[in-house]
Amino acid sequence: MELKEIKCNHCGHVNPPGTQLCQSCGKMINEDYDKKKIKDLMRYDGSAVRSKVRSQSIFDKIWNFFTSIKVGVGIIAIIAIAAAIGTILPQEYFIPIGADPLQHYTEQYGTFGTLYYKLGFTQLYSSWWFVLLMGLLALSLIAASVDRGVPLYKSLKNQRAKKHASFFKRQRLFKEYESNENAQALAETFENKKYKLKTDGDHYLLEKGRLSRWGPYINHTGLIILLAGSMLRFFPGVYIDEIIYAQEGETVSIPTTDGQYYMRNDGFTLDTYDEDAGTVFDQSLQNNMEMTISNFQTDITMFENKTADIVGSSPDLEEIENYSIRVNHPYYFDDYELYQSSYDNSQMKSMTFRLEDSEGNVLGENFTVGLDDPADSYEITEDITINMKAYSPDFLEIDENGTLISETPVPTNPAFVFEVAAGDTSELSLLQIMNSTDITQDNEYSIKFVEAEEHMASVLTLKKDLSMPIIATGFVIFLIGLFIGSYINHRRIWINAEGDTMKIAAHTNKNYFGLKKEMNAALASYDLPEVFDKQEKEENDKMKG
Amino acid sequence: MESTFLSLSNTFIFIAFLILLIALLPLGISIKSKSESKKYEKLAIWMIVIAFILELAYFIMRWLATGHAPVSNMYEFIAMFSIMLIGGFLITYHYFKTKVFGLFAIPVSLLLLGYGSLFSTDVQPLIPALQSNWLAIHVITVTLSYGILSMSAVAGLIYLIKAIPADENSWRARWLEAVMIAILTVVMYMVTTVFMQNIIGYNDEFYYTDQQGQQVIAEYHLPSLINYNDAIPVEHVGNNEYEPVDHFHLGIDLPPVIKAHTLNTVVWSIIIGLITYGIVRLIIRKRLFSLVKPLTKKADLALMDEIGYRSVIIGFPLFALGGIFFAAIWAQIAWSRFWGWDPKETWAFITFMFYTIFLHLRLNRGYEGEKSAWLAVGGFILILFNLIAINLIVAGLHSYA
Numbered sequence: 044m045e046l047k048e049i050k051c052n053h054c055g056h057v058n059p060p061g062t063q064l065c066q067s068c069g070k071m072i073n074e075d076y077d078k079k080k081i082k083d084l085m086r087y088d089g090s091a092v093r094s095k096v097r098s099q100s101i102f103d104k105i106w107n108f109f110t111s112i113k114v115g116v117g118i119i120a121i122i123a124i125a126a127a128i129g130t131i132l133p134q135e136y137f138i139p140i141g142a143d144p145l146q147h148y149t150e151q152y153g154t155f156g157t158l159y160y161k162l163g164f165t166q167l168y169s170s171w172w173f174v175l176l177m178g179l180l181a182l183s184l185i186a187a188s189v190d191r192g193v194p195l196y197k198s199l200k201n202q203r204a205k206k207h208a209s210f211f212k213r214q215r216l217f218k219e220y221e222s223n224e225n226a227q228a229l230a231e232t233f234e235n236k237k238y239k240l241k242t243d244g245d246h247y248l249l250e251k252g253r254l255s256r257w258g259p260y261i262n263h264t265g266l267i268i269l270l271a272g273s274m275l276r277f278f279p280g281v282y283i284d285e286i287i288y289a290q291e292g293e294t295v296s297i298p299t300t301d302g303q304y305y306m307r308n309d310g311f312t313l314d315t316y317d318e319d320a321g322t323v324f325d326q327s328l329q330n331n332m333e334m335t336i337s338n339f340q341t342d343i344t345m346f347e348n349k350t351a352d353i354v355g356s357s358p359d360l361e362e363i364e365n366y367s368i369r370v371n372h373p374y375y376f377d378d379y380e381l382y383q384s385s386y387d388n389s390q391m392k393s394m395t396f397r398l399e400d401s402e403g404n405v406l407g408e409n410f411t412v413g414l415d416d417p418a419d420s421y422e423i424t425e426d427i428t429i430n431m432k433a434y435s436p437d438f439l440e441i442d443e444n445g446t447l448i449s450e451t452p453v454p455t456n457p458a459f460v461f462e463v464a465a466g467d468t469s470e471l472s473l474l475q476i477m478n479s480t481d482i483t484q485d486n487e488y489s490i491k492f493v494e495a496e497e498h499m500a501s502v503l504t505l506k507k508d509l510s511m512p513i514i515a516t517g518f519v520i521f522l523i524g525l526f527i528g529s530y531i532n533h534r535r536i537w538i539n540a541e542g543d544t545m546k547i548a549a550h551t552n553k554n555y556f557g558l559k560k561e562m563n564a565a566l567a568s569y570d571l572p573e574v575f576d577k578q579e580k581e582e583n584d585k586m587k588g
Numbered sequence: 589m590e591s592t593f594l595s596l597s598n599t600f601i602f603i604a605f606l607i608l609l610i611a612l613l614p615l616g617i618s619i620k621s622k623s624e625s626k627k628y629e630k631l632a633i634w635m636i637v638i639a640f641i642l643e644l645a646y647f648i649m650r651w652l653a654t655g656h657a658p659v660s661n662m663y664e665f666i667a668m669f670s671i672m673l674i675g676g677f678l679i680t681y682h683y684f685k686t687k688v689f690g691l692f693a694i695p696v697s698l699l700l701l702g703y704g705s706l707f708s709t710d711v712q713p714l715i716p717a718l719q720s721n722w723l724a725i726h727v728i729t730v731t732l733s734y735g736i737l738s739m740s741a742v743a744g745l746i747y748l749i750k751a752i753p754a755d756e757n758s759w760r761a762r763w764l765e766a767v768m769i770a771i772l773t774v775v776m777y778m779v780t781t782v783f784m785q786n787i788i789g790y791n792d793e794f795y796y797t798d799q800q801g802q803q804v805i806a807e808y809h810l811p812s813l814i815n816y817n818d819a820i821p822v823e824h825v826g827n828n829e830y831e832p833v834d835h836f837h838l839g840i841d842l843p844p845v846i847k848a849h850t851l852n853t854v855v856w857s858i859i860i861g862l863i864t865y866g867i868v869r870l871i872i873r874k875r876l877f878s879l880v881k882p883l884t885k886k887a888d889l890a891l892m893d894e895i896g897y898r899s900v901i902i903g904f905p906l907f908a909l910g911g912i913f914f915a916a917i918w919a920q921i922a923w924s925r926f927w928g929w930d931p932k933e934t935w936a937f938i939t940f941m942f943y944t945i946f947l948h949l950r951l952n953r954g955y956e957g958e959k960s961a962w963l964a965v966g967g968f969i970l971i972l973f974n975l976i977a978i979n980l981i982v983a984g985l986h987s988y989a
Contacts, residue, residue: 112952116945123941130931168929316713323590323653327710339716370716371922382924504924529901579890
């Protein structure tokens with residue numbers, strides 16, 4: 044099919060191929076448009092929408108696929124359904140850290156859990172096909188916006204005040220009056236209601252809120268920026284998510300900063316609410332079995348390393364700032380943020396023991412073994428010394444040659460072999476938490492556990508996300524477009540006062556009730572009858588019929 | 589001082605509840621009556637306005653008492669939603685004089701408030717994650733948008749009840765009847781729970797091992813049909829001590845992955861709902877929605893469609909702002925990530941996508957009138973699902989509300 048430009052037989056304006064309503068006078072010039080594809084001619088002001096006109100080449104077909112609202116809605120629906128499926132079982136990042144996923148899902152949820160895992164639904168939101176769906180959505184947004192936005196823009200930009208009689212009848216709000224004496228005054232009344240007036244002889248066009256028509260295109264642009272921004276995370280260096288583990292008093296280098304920044308944990312605080320503070324909360328606090336936490340806080344000191352760029356030099360730390368990191372109050376530096384994530388008191392700091400003789404008398408002072416860097420010997424009295432012969436921070440077993448094997452280097456389950464040296468005698472014993480075993484026979488002395496002290500460590504989350512400003516900008520643009528499109532109404536009123544009669548027609552992209560109210564108020568001030576609402580009549584006829 | 593505010597606040601919302609309940613009477617009369625007099629309508633609307641002001645006073649007083657916006661737990665959140673429904677109704681009434689909306693919006697609002705008070709109504713201090721100004725900003729915007737979006741569902745429901753003949757042998761009539769059965773079931777669920785838990789005080793305790801292997805107690809406020817594997821009926825003898833006793837149990841046992849005591853309540857609600865429905869059907873010998881149909885007699889279909897659409901275009905941007913944007917800002921500050929596909933977040937996203945579909949179908953594919961009404965009703969079901977079911981079924985970061 045050859046696509047030809049269409050010359051209007053009424054006003055002579057030459058329209059692009061596929062135009063339905065003459066872009067100049069609004070007369071129907073293309074009777075054989077596909078009525079199935081275009082339900083409301085006024086939606087794009089009867090202009091030629093590419094996807095509704097061309098369908099020959101492969102490009103046309105692809106273009107038509109992505110511009111189709113059916114396809115767009117289909118993609119949105121599939122994304123929504125997929126998102127719902129992802130909430131049936133917890134995603135993998137919610138299961139206990141270190142657990143084997145397949146085993147976890149099978150144990151917890153049986154065959155369904157296994158299947159759910161094998162289908163990849165446990166990492167649904169980062170799966171290739173979910174990302175692909177988002178990509179298709181972006182394509183659909185771009186294609187549909189260009190396809191309809193451009194002709195709509197041209198059509199609204201070039202519109203004239205003078206419209207063909209058939210255009211008037213086409214509008215939902217329409218009325219003919221026998222006299223045209225009030226036309227001028229009526230137009231001015233509307234002008235006072237912030238309508239922009241355009242005249243062409245006896246023809247008037249009153250328009251306001253055209254911005255509303257760009258709302259959808261603005262919000263789609265925002266979404267495209269947002270989707271593009273979220274893809275940026277795939278580039279290295281854009282997104283950093285690290286855990287910082289720092290014991291109280293410890294200074295650690297901040298990862299990914301190449302040794303430029305250091306922080307010291309000056310102390311972790313965990314506060315709880317007082318049940319008897321005499322406030323309105325006492326009752327609920329007392330009903331609650333556990334303590335209600337009021338604050339998690341890590342006080343930190345930030346340092347910058349002045350010699351970070353000199354290879355092999357020892358760090359020369361300069362204090363920058365003190366800050367108290369709390370939940371909802373992260374610490375910001377450079378492009379990074381530091382968040383209070385959790386705390387850890389499972390690591391032991393030291394263990395204290397005492398020495399007893401066979402009758403149970405305590406000898407000398409208690410001795411404390413630091414678990415991070417234990418001393419080799421402890422003097423108890425003038426003649427008794429305890430020597431540490433072996434130490435394992437996380438005891439697993441004793442190997443063949445008698446050394447202690449450690450499962451991890453973290454002091455969570457320490458074990459020691461102590462030698463009690465008194466004069467010439469030497470006794471050996473193995474000490475573990477809750478247990479002590481003599482190695483040499485008939486020991487006279489025994490070592491007893493007194494107490495242990497834990498390390499308090501803060502777990503902080505280090506974040507850097509350079510894609511965030513782009514995503515936020517995209518969403519703000521989206522919101523602006525959405526509010527413009529939703530809260531502003533585009534209203535147009537045409538008045539034709541040619542000859543002795545007056546025709547009034549009006550169009551809006553939404554809220555015909557409001558437009559009708561506004562028009563009828565103006566008409567009533569000239570004692571003119573109300574406009575006629577085609578659709579309202581149809582609805583009510585349908586009910587009667 | 590604070591405790592005075594608190595007791596005032598509780599009194600206010602209780603009085604508001606009663607006034608709303610009584611206001612249904614003049615409202616119903618004004619809709620049924622054939623006279624032109626607006627006496628009853630005016631009376632009803634004034635009562636609703638006063639109740640709404642009292643509800644706002646509840647909100648302010650509770651805020652003054654606790655020092656934080658009263659939207660921090662399930663009760664406060666549902667109460668807020670229920671208040672916003674009344675607000676939504678008053679706004680719609682102001683513009684369109686649709687009194688019939690009240691007959692649908694007020695009962696839903698009251699039921700929600702009743703349901704909310706099944707959770708603890710005590711004021712609680714804020715846990716660290718909630719200590720933020722974003723709590724008030726985020727939740728108030730979301731509940732406001734929910735209130736407005738709900739009006740679209742009310743308009744849709746009225747549209748359907750009026751447009752679909754009650755004796756029609758069609759799927760649309762069956763679907764509408766199904767919606768009515770669902771509403772009846774929810775009503776019966778709330779009535780039974782309030783009755784059994786608060787009036788009768790039925791409470792059977794069972795001792796079982798949960799998913800994490802912890803020994804916990806399940807409280808059954810309805811006789812146990814479904815229970816946990818190896819659950820032992822026990823009784824609290826004080827001081828956190830329990831002794832084995834005999835409780836009724838039908839004998840269906842499920843693994844702890846499924847929250848058996850929630851499922852038990854759901855099964856009971858369906859049974860009671862269906863029985864009530866059966867009795868009503870036997871008495872009236874017509875479809876249930878034919879009972880409410882006369883109320884919609886004066887409703888203007890074109891106006892219902894317009895309200896249904898406009899509520900969505902006003903409520904949806906607010907939802908996007910409060911439920912997605914403000915939520916993301918706060919999530920970044922509190923949880924270090926603005927979006928994390930937590931179940932509650934995901935369902936907010938699904939709600940967002942649903943209304944997107946609604947708007948595209950309406951604007952581009954001519955889904956007006958009945959089709960649009962169906963979608964509006966569907967949207968409300970989604971909102972309720974995200975509000976209630978997600979919190980009961982899955983545990984995420986939004987464990988408090």
